[in-house]
Amino acid sequence: MIKKCSICDNEIDFQYHPETGEVMWREGHNAQPLTNGRCCTECNETKVIPTRLAMFFQRPAKVEDKEGNTIYECQVTYEGDE
Numbered sequence: 001m002i003k004k005c006s007i008c009d010n011e012i013d014f015q016y017h018p019e020t021g022e023v024m025w026r027e028g029h030n031a032q033p034l035t036n037g038r039c040c041t042e043c044n045e046t047k048v049i050p051t052r053l054a055m056f057f058q059r060p061a062k063v064e065d066k067e068g069n070t071i072y073e074c075q076v077t078y079e080g081d082e
């Protein structure tokens with residue numbers, strides 16, 4: 001059964017072995033903190049990883065799903081700024 005990305009709803013892409021071409025992994029990526037499901041490589045690279053970095057470095061970030069709904073937003077308030 002083909003799994004769908006929990007962020008963009010596309011089919012989760014398989015990871016292939018670079019030499020044998022066999023499917024090595026078909027479960028996609030952990031989509032947390034955006035969703036509790038799995039996501040495709042594109043969402044992982046363009047949404048999930050940037051969100052994790054933004055959380056780690058306390059940077060503002062905004063991530064939208066395919067319909068333009070905000071699924072994650074972080075607004076950093078700088079204390080002490082005048």
Ligand SMILES: [Zn+2]
Nearest residue numbers: 005008040043
């Ligand atoms: Zn996706």
